[in-house]
Amino acid sequence: MRAADPDVKNSKNHQSTRLPDLQPQEKIALFRKMLLIRRFEEKAKQAFTQAKIKGFCHLYNGQEAVAVGTISVLNDDDAVITAYRDHGHALARGVDPNACMAELFGKITGCSRGKGGSMHFFDAKKHFYGGHGIVGGQIPLGTGLAFAQKYLDTNRVTLAYMGDGAINQGAVHESMNLAALWKLPIIYIIENNEYSMGTTIARSSAGDPLTKRAGAFDMAAIQANGMDIDDVRAKTFEAVSLARTESQPTLMEIKTYRYFGHSMSDPGTYRKKDEIEQRKKSDPIEIYKARLIEQKVTTAENLEALDAEVTAEAQAAYDFAESSPEPEIETVFEDIWAPEDQIFEFRPEPRR
Amino acid sequence: MPTITYREALNQALSEEMERDDKVFLMGEEVAEYNGAYKVSQGLLEKFGPKRVIDSPISETGFTGLAIGAAMYGLRPVIEYMTWSFSLVAYDQIVNNAAQVRYMSGGQFSIPLVMRGSSGGGLQVGATHSHTPENWYANVPALTVITPAFPDDAKGLLKSAIRSNNPVCFLENEKLYGYKDEVPEGEYLTPIGKARVVKSGGDFTIVSNSGSTHRALNAVKTLEAQGIHAELIDLRTIKPLDFDTIAESVSRTNRLLIVEENKPFAGWGAQVAYEVQKELFDDLDAPVYRVTSLDVPQPYNGRLEQAVLPNEERILAAVKDLLA
Numbered sequence: 001m002r003a004a005d006p007d008v009k010n011s012k013n014h015q016s017t018r019l020p021d022l023q024p025q026e027k028i029a030l031f032r033k034m035l036l037i038r039r040f041e042e043k044a045k046q047a048f049t050q051a052k053i054k055g056f057c058h059l060y061n062g063q064e065a066v067a068v069g070t071i072s073v074l075n076d077d078d079a080v081i082t083a084y085r086d087h088g089h090a091l092a093r094g095v096d097p098n099a100c101m102a103e104l105f106g107k108i109t110g111c112s113r114g115k116g117g118s119m120h121f122f123d124a125k126k127h128f129y130g131g132h133g134i135v136g137g138q139i140p141l142g143t144g145l146a147f148a149q150k151y152l153d154t155n156r157v158t159l160a161y162m163g164d165g166a167i168n169q170g171a172v173h174e175s176m177n178l179a180a181l182w183k184l185p186i187i188y189i190i191e192n193n194e195y196s197m198g199t200t201i202a203r204s205s206a207g208d209p210l211t212k213r214a215g216a217f218d219m220a221a222i223q224a225n226g227m228d229i230d231d232v233r234a235k236t237f238e239a240v241s242l243a244r245t246e247s248q249p250t251l252m253e254i255k256t257y258r259y260f261g262h263s264m265s266d267p268g269t270y271r272k273k274d275e276i277e278q279r280k281k282s283d284p285i286e287i288y289k290a291r292l293i294e295q296k297v298t299t300a301e302n303l304e305a306l307d308a309e310v311t312a313e314a315q316a317a318y319d320f321a322e323s324s325p326e327p328e329i330e331t332v333f334e335d336i337w338a339p340e341d342q343i344f345e346f347r348p349e350p351r352r
Numbered sequence: 353m354p355t356i357t358y359r360e361a362l363n364q365a366l367s368e369e370m371e372r373d374d375k376v377f378l379m380g381e382e383v384a385e386y387n388g389a390y391k392v393s394q395g396l397l398e399k400f401g402p403k404r405v406i407d408s409p410i411s412e413t414g415f416t417g418l419a420i421g422a423a424m425y426g427l428r429p430v431i432e433y434m435t436w437s438f439s440l441v442a443y444d445q446i447v448n449n450a451a452q453v454r455y456m457s458g459g460q461f462s463i464p465l466v467m468r469g470s471s472g473g474g475l476q477v478g479a480t481h482s483h484t485p486e487n488w489y490a491n492v493p494a495l496t497v498i499t500p501a502f503p504d505d506a507k508g509l510l511k512s513a514i515r516s517n518n519p520v521c522f523l524e525n526e527k528l529y530g531y532k533d534e535v536p537e538g539e540y541l542t543p544i545g546k547a548r549v550v551k552s553g554g555d556f557t558i559v560s561n562s563g564s565t566h567r568a569l570n571a572v573k574t575l576e577a578q579g580i581h582a583e584l585i586d587l588r589t590i591k592p593l594d595f596d597t598i599a600e601s602v603s604r605t606n607r608l609l610i611v612e613e614n615k616p617f618a619g620w621g622a623q624v625a626y627e628v629q630k631e632l633f634d635d636l637d638a639p640v641y642r643v644t645s646l647d648v649p650q651p652y653n654g655r656l657e658q659a660v661l662p663n664e665e666r667i668l669a670a671v672k673d674l675l676a
Contacts, residue, residue, distance in 0.1 A: 079425075113458030122457035129424060130457065134448050140417020141449060147418055148425030151377070151403070171444075174414030181409070335459035336494050342515035346545030348592050 019073065019237040024297045030072055030229060031292060032306055034064040034285050037088045039307075039314040040097055044087065044104055044118075047318060048264045053104045057118045060088035062259040065284035066191050067092040069232030070159055070254075073240055079149065081129040081142040082161035084119035085191075085258075089161060090131070095123045101317035107324035114327045115335065135196075136162060136169030139188065143175040146186035150247060157185040157243040159236075165196025167210050176251065180217035185243035187236065190253045191226065197262040198270040214251035226256030227284045230291075256284075353536055359529040361503040362392045362468075365510035366430065368538070370400050373428060376514055377404040379415055380432030380469075389434045390470055390529050416442035416467070420449045423465040423519075430514060433469035436523055437483040450519040451494045466513045468522035471499075472563050472613055473650050473661055475526055482650035482657075484613040486561070487620045489521045490591040496520040496544060497590040501565040503533040505588055508542025516544065525563045547594040549601070553581035556607035556674055559598055559624060561587040564611045564662055571667040580675070582609075590620050595627055602628055606637040607674050611662050616644040641670045 022030070041059045048057045060067070067088040071080060082089045090100055095111055103110030104118055112122050112131070121131040129145060132138035142160025149156045166172055167190055179186050190211075196204050207213065211221035220242060224235035232254060239250035257279045261268045292298055337347065356364075370376045382389050384397040384407040397405040408415040412433065419429035433439045439446060450463050473482035490497045496518055500506040506524065513520040550565065551572055560568040565586040572582045583601050587594065602608050608628055610621035625640040643662040651657050 081421075110458070112456060112460075115458050116456040120456040122460050124457075124460040129421075129461070130453070132449075134444055137417070137444055137448055140414050140445060141421035141424065143414070144418035144421020144423070145425050146421075148422040148427045151422070151427060152425075171413045171417060174409075174411040175417070177409060178411065178414050178418060335455050335457075338454065338459075338462035338464070338517035340515075340517055342517075343512045343541065344543040346543060346592055346594075348545070348595065 019234055027292055027297050028306070030068055031285070031288055031303065032310060033068045033092055034229070034288065035307060036097065036310040036313060037064045037067070037091050038285060039311050040091060040101070040317060041087060043101065043314040043318045045260070045264065047104065052322065053118070054106070055117050056084070057104065057264040058085040058262065059258070059260045059264070060085055062279070062283070063191060063193060063226065063256045064088055065229040065232055065288070066189075066226045066254050066256050069229040070189060070236045073233055073237045074159065075156070077127055078156050079127050079129055079142075079145045079158040081138050081145060081158065082131065083135065083138055083163060083166065084131070084133050085163065086119065086121045086131040090121040090123065090128055093123070093126045093128045095121065095126050095128055097313060097317040098320040099123075101321040102324045105321040105324065106326070107321055108327040108331065109320070109324040113331065113335065136166035136171045138162070139166065139172045139175045142188075143179050143184060143186060146179065146184040146249075147182065149185055155244060157187065157240055159187050159189060161189045161191060163196060164190055164192040164194065164201055164210060165199070165204060166190075167213060168205060173213070176214065176217050176219060176249070179249040180219045183247045184249055185247045186249045187239045187243055188249065188251045190251070191256055192253055193256050193258045195258070195262065195270070198266070200270070209253055211251055211253045220248060220250040222250060222252050224252060224254045226254040227282045227287060229284060229288050353534040355532050356503060356535050357529065358503045358506050358524070358531045359390065359392055361507035361535045362510055362524065363394055363396070364535070365507045365514070366393065366396060367399065369511055369514040370396070370404060375426065375428045376430060377406065377427065378430045378432065379406040379408050379419060381408055381410055381434050383407060383432050388432070390526070392524075392529070393432070412438055412442040413445055416445040417449060419465055420445060420453070420463055423463045424453065424461045428464045428514060430466040430468060433467065435481055435526070436469050436471035436485050437481050439467065439469070439485065440483075446489070446521075447492050451492045455494060462517050463519045464517045465519045466510070466522055467520065468510070468524060470526040470529070471523040472525045472527060473645070473657060474563065476652055476654050476657060478652045479649040484645070486521070486523055486590045487614045487618060490620055494519065495591065497523070498544065498588065499523045499525070499562040499590055500588060501525070501528070501562050501586045503531065504535045504540070505542050505548065507535050508540050509544065509588060512541050512544050523562065527563050528566070542588065545589045545592040545594055547597040548586045548588050549583065549597070550586050551582065551584040553583040554605060555581045556609060556671070557583045557585060557598070557601040557605045558609045558611055559585045559587060559621070560611040561590060561620075562613065564613050567662060567664055568611045568667060571664045571671070574664070574668065575671065580671070593624070595631075598624065598628065599632060602632050603635045606635055608636070608640045609667070609670055609674050610640065610642040611667055612642070612644050613662060614644055615647050616642065617647060619644050638674050641674045643667050643670045
């Protein structure tokens, strides 16, 4: 593993086993997942402009290779936690697209029963720990997941994602210190899309690259090209191996780019259309598509058929969300407290 | 029944619950090798080892969030704030994560977490170290807020809090750590959400909590010498509020005085006063009175601080008005 800063020491004992080669079907599955996220987000964008989705809606277009690539090297029982731009991570983790879209629509069939919304997707069965709305606030939680994984001797690891804006929050630095100090099996992943909302990285973050922040904690650090899913996978695999075999944390910076605004309500005045068009030329899905064809894994026709399939899947999610019922008013009082099973439970009527 | 301090009672609760359940661990600043800033965790490191009694760096946000994440994963963390005044550094984690994650996830993730530590004024440690934040946290849905006044309740309520499947703010009182009383040995649980009638009486009702219960108790003794008999209710749990016990008493005595260390604006007593006037309007022979801390930051000077706290003099003055 390459350290981004000369002060960053890597473990001498670490023998990283090589990332296994993918079978053709596995490569196609990765492509399919990235494309599903893109088509899902296009549907979400449409639904937002139709006012079927309210509140804030942060789209993942352009960043698909990050969520799909990183999560593809995990085991099913490893933990994933992320910030509010969470649709891609949820779908990459295998959360049902219908439940995701229904959550955006605020329906009872949503992955958080319509109580979380776009920023707060959760799925316990998929080891997906959210979906968190406060910048950087999820990073101490992710650190706690890794703490528990180690405490319970599970040999599992945690991926904790944040945007480049989050790196300037104190919560992130406190967490990295704890993880390095206590050797927690966690990978902190900065998805650097160059903008914290409308502020460029140059105007928000001193020190380049961001992986230098790991140096202060003697934590391993690594960068990846978020437009190339194979690079994302290879680098993440190294970090995951370090966490799993030696219980050591890593800070990853994955360079990426988002095509749409910070959220749907962002007019995007802080960057030029040319910039976006230019960046779309290194689109992660197009790059991977060309590679699969070049490697003769499949044909352009097959991939187009696949596109039709995932487009239909996104439409089906939209239809499912639209036809799902609204939550009953009584559900507003549900899910507040876990039932007690070890003590006397006293729950007076909700105060009004 | 052995007589022990409030501090020792808390220590017993921690020790017994850690013995009982491997998933319980204690984390905080100076809890392990230093044996706790207030010695509540005395001897626990020796007994349970560094895996379960963990000295944290001074990172309230970090270790609070870590504990919430660990609770989401199924552990039962107990974290110590050296004082609840320092919990403000972790306010986002407590309010946005500990209290909201279960609801936001549609009930998928529970947070069996105890956040505990000292609180309250009266020790001349100035404005930043003297907060009494039970009302701030009681304002947040899904948080249970507990403030024991006596050693037996300190033990019984902490044991219940650790066994709760929900996030609990457990506010001890710095001035009470050395207070001694009888505490049952071994298994002893005080129910969360049940007030305690400390003293029965028919002339009027006092509702108080934590250190204010002791101030009220002193006033009650003074009044008894004058032939006035107050009923003193110690809330023990601020939220959920045991309104039934308050209502039963006030419907008999027809007069209510609230004594609390919160600042007056939106202290927990304001909520109790609202509910009493709404539910028991016809039973009241006088307005509901409150004696609270004064609406000023906590001064360092001892004379000034005593004036700010809900002292016996102000309690007795309020009783005079209440019974007039």
